[in-house]
Amino acid sequence: MELKSLPEVLEERKDFIFCKDKNHGNSMKCDSESVSGAVSQRACVYCGARVVLNPITDAFHIVHGPIGCASYTWDIRGSLSSGDELYRNSFSTDLREKDIIFGGERRLTGAIEGIMEKHNPKVIFVYATCIVGVIGDDVDAVCRGAERKYGIPVIPVKSPGFAGHKSMGYKAACNALMDLIGREKSPKVKGINILGDFNLSGEMWIIKDYLKSIGVNVVSQITGDAKCEELKRADGAELNIVQCAGSMTYLAKRMENEMGVPYIKVSFFGIEDTVSSLMNIANALKDDEIIKRTKEFIKEEVRKMDKVFDKYKKNLAGKKAAIYVGGGFKAISLIKQFEELEMETVIVGTQTGKKEDYEVISSLVKPGTVILDDANPYELEQFMNEKGADVLVGGVKERPLAYKLGVAFCDHNHERKHPLAGFIGAINFAKEINLTINSPVWKYTK
Numbered sequence: 001m002e003l004k005s006l007p008e009v010l011e012e013r014k015d016f017i018f019c020k021d022k023n024h025g026n027s028m029k030c031d032s033e034s035v036s037g038a039v040s041q042r043a044c045v046y047c048g049a050r051v052v053l054n055p056i057t058d059a060f061h062i063v064h065g066p067i068g069c070a071s072y073t074w075d076i077r078g079s080l081s082s083g084d085e086l087y088r089n090s091f092s093t094d095l096r097e098k099d100i101i102f103g104g105e106r107r108l109t110g111a112i113e114g115i116m117e118k119h120n121p122k123v124i125f126v127y128a129t130c131i132v133g134v135i136g137d138d139v140d141a142v143c144r145g146a147e148r149k150y151g152i153p154v155i156p157v158k159s160p161g162f163a164g165h166k167s168m169g170y171k172a173a174c175n176a177l178m179d180l181i182g183r184e185k186s187p188k189v190k191g192i193n194i195l196g197d198f199n200l201s202g203e204m205w206i207i208k209d210y211l212k213s214i215g216v217n218v219v220s221q222i223t224g225d226a227k228c229e230e231l232k233r234a235d236g237a238e239l240n241i242v243q244c245a246g247s248m249t250y251l252a253k254r255m256e257n258e259m260g261v262p263y264i265k266v267s268f269f270g271i272e273d274t275v276s277s278l279m280n281i282a283n284a285l286k287d288d289e290i291i292k293r294t295k296e297f298i299k300e301e302v303r304k305m306d307k308v309f310d311k312y313k314k315n316l317a318g319k320k321a322a323i324y325v326g327g328g329f330k331a332i333s334l335i336k337q338f339e340e341l342e343m344e345t346v347i348v349g350t351q352t353g354k355k356e357d358y359e360v361i362s363s364l365v366k367p368g369t370v371i372l373d374d375a376n377p378y379e380l381e382q383f384m385n386e387k388g389a390d391v392l393v394g395g396v397k398e399r400p401l402a403y404k405l406g407v408a409f410c411d412h413n414h415e416r417k418h419p420l421a422g423f424i425g426a427i428n429f430a431k432e433i434n435l436t437i438n439s440p441v442w443k444y445t446k
Contacts (some may be wrong), residue, residue, distance in 0.1 A: 013038060016373045020362055030373040031354055034165060038376045041324070042351045044161030044382035046129050047073055048169020051414075052247050053125055053157065053176060053393050054357050055079035055314055056087060056226045062120040063092045064108050064128030064139060070094075079199045079224050079412050091115060095131060105137050112146045112154065122228040123153045125176060133160030153228075155179050165374075166326070167246065167352045172183035174251035177222065177231065182230075182258070191217035192281070193237045193261070196244030197268075198226025200414055203421040207268055210422060214282060214294040222248065235259040239284055241266045241277075246327030246352045269333035270429075271305055271340055287347055301423045312430040313342050315438055319427040322347035322389035324372070324380060324398055325412055329356020334393055335364045335411070341430055346387040349375045377401050391437050406445035 009017060012035045018028035034040035043051075046063075050073040054061065063070040070092035074392060081087065093099075093107040108126065115121055124146070130140045139156045146154040159172045192211070197204045205225035211218055219237040220230040240252045240263035252263035264284050266277035275298050282294040319336045323331050328350050335345045348361050349372035369385045380401060380416055386393065392402040395413030402409035410432050418432075419425045 009379065010038060013309070013376075017375075018358070018362070018371045020365055020367050020369045020371065025380070026371060026372060028358060030166070030358060031352070032374075033373055038374075039378075040374050040376055042374055043166045043169075044128055044130075045163050045165065045169040045172065046159040046161045048247075049127060049157050049173040049176070050169070051198070052170055052173035052223060054087065055081075055223045055229070056123070056228065057081045058122045058228050059087060060115050060119065060124045061087070062111050062115070062124060062126045063090055063093060063106070063129060064104065064111075064126055064132050064137070065093065065095055066131060067092050067094045069127075069129045078201065078416070080120050080202050080205075081199075082205075082225050082228065086119070097304075098267050100131060100135055103135060103137055105139075106131065106141055108139065108142050109146070110139065112142070112150075114415070116150050121152060123155065123180060125155050125157050127157045127159050129159070130161045133163065138241040148188035153180055153183070165352070170247040170352075171250050174248065174254065177251055178254055178258075180231055181234045181255070184232060186233045188238065189217075189219060189233075189236050191219040191237050192239040192241055192285075193220045193222055193234050194218060194224075195222045195240050195242045195263070196248035197221070198244075198414075199222045201417055201419040203268070203419045203425065204389060206419055206422040206424060210268075210278060211281070211299070215276065215287075215290045216281065218283065235261060237261055239263070239281070241281055243268060244327060245329040245357075265329065267329055267333045269425065270331060271339035271426050272336050272422065273304065273333045274422055274426070275302065281322050293357075305423060305426065308427055309340065309430060314432045315434050316430075317342040319343045319390040319437055320346045320388055321433075322380070322384050322387070322392045322407075324349040324375060324392065324394040326351045326395070328353030328361065330412070332357065332360050332364065335361065337426065337429060340426075341433065343433075345369060346389055347372070347380075348390070349373065349380070380406060391433060400413070406442055408433075408439065408442065410436060 015029040070090040093111050095104045125141055143154040143156045155176045157172050158174045159169050173226050200423045204221055220234040240261050242248045242252050242263055242265045245265050255261045264280055267273040278294050282291045321343050323334050325331050331348050331350050338345050345365055347370045391408040393412050396415050399409050418428050420429050
């Protein structure tokens with residue numbers, strides 16, 4: 001299939017779409033601003049910042065902007081908490097026309113005062129949205145004044161939506177986290193930080209249980225089920241493991257350069273990546289006892305998986321999968337998971353993948369596979385029909401598209417209610433893919 005000959009694809013978008021060929025590598029464009037008019041599936045800078053910081057359970061979040069921004073990201077991730085649930089609320093300065101004309105700094109000061117009067121926050125994050133970037137409120141000055149007055153961290157998050165795309169929001173959130181982590185130097189302890197798992201359906205707890213079984217202590221969780229006091233001790237860990245590379249690699253690099261904490265990338269999606277991640281952690285810690293316990297733990301867990309997977313392979317072998325997710329690392333793991341189920345991936349797309357991610361993706365898929373960066377719904381529809389996809393794995397925005405096409409769907413984002421990480425997550429994933437693809441409803445919709 002020659003992509004350049006497809007009239008349906010916008011001319012400006014053709015460099016962001018790649019069809020793997022037997023004789024050619026990956027030459028696609030990525031990590032750029034969305035093409036105007038393409039109705040990108042990406043979220044804005046503010047949204048990217050909010051998804052990273054929202055799961056801190058004892059933090060308060062003030063959205064400095066119109067009420068729509070706060071409602072858009074209310075409880076944006078289904079992150080579970082072992083403690084307080086108040087973090088699920090959004091607090092907004094609710095800027096109106098008068099505030100936009102005369103400035104909204106007084107409303108922001110009043111919002112901080114209101115929270116301090118009614119609650120006992122450990123930290124407050126203040127998000128500057130699009131309109132604040134336009135009118136020029138000095139959010140930094142308001143936050144500094146509040147810190148002096150109340151004696152707690154009040155941290156500005158510079159995230160006007162027009163300043164870039166979702167990845168820029170991740171960076172803004174990481175800078176805010178560094179502001180919190182770097183305030184006091186912590187003593188070095190044996191243990192690691194988990195970066196980039198947001199505890200969707202309790203997945204952080206699953207990973208922590210695995211690490212406990214092999215003898216690894218967790219110093220802090222960044223950011224699923226996180227607590228401010230734990231985050232402040234993160235600089236004392238001996239290693240960072242990065243689950244969501246797109247959102248947290250920047251933070252890991254800053255902590256390595258400024259605090260001397262090395263990092264490795266991991267993924268707990270699928271059997272292969274879970275096994276390799278546990279071994280990589282054990283090897284990075286250079287502890288013979290941990291390495292031994294890890295090998296024993298993996299052997300026992302994989303033994304349990306074999307019988308379970310055999311029954312699903314019979315139903316799924318030869319089926320075709322389409323993937324459209326946020327980051328490249330998750331897409332890579334999903335390709336491997338479909339291989340474990342003897343399925344073929346025919347479309348792979350991400351919102352924020354980097355060139356190195358797409359090079360790995362290209363090496364994993366078969367010739368003829370379509371690879372997309374920052375796709376729009378029309379492109380996804382065209383290529384899913386072209387390739388005859390049986391299932392789409394995506395997020396909340398992709399679900400209606402799949403169902404309208406009469407294609408099975410698996411939510412791999414924040415709306416799901418069951419874990420997809422670790423060995424138990426691999427079983428849940430296989431079970432869900434089997435149920436949705438082989439549902440009798442599809443013979444009535446096509």
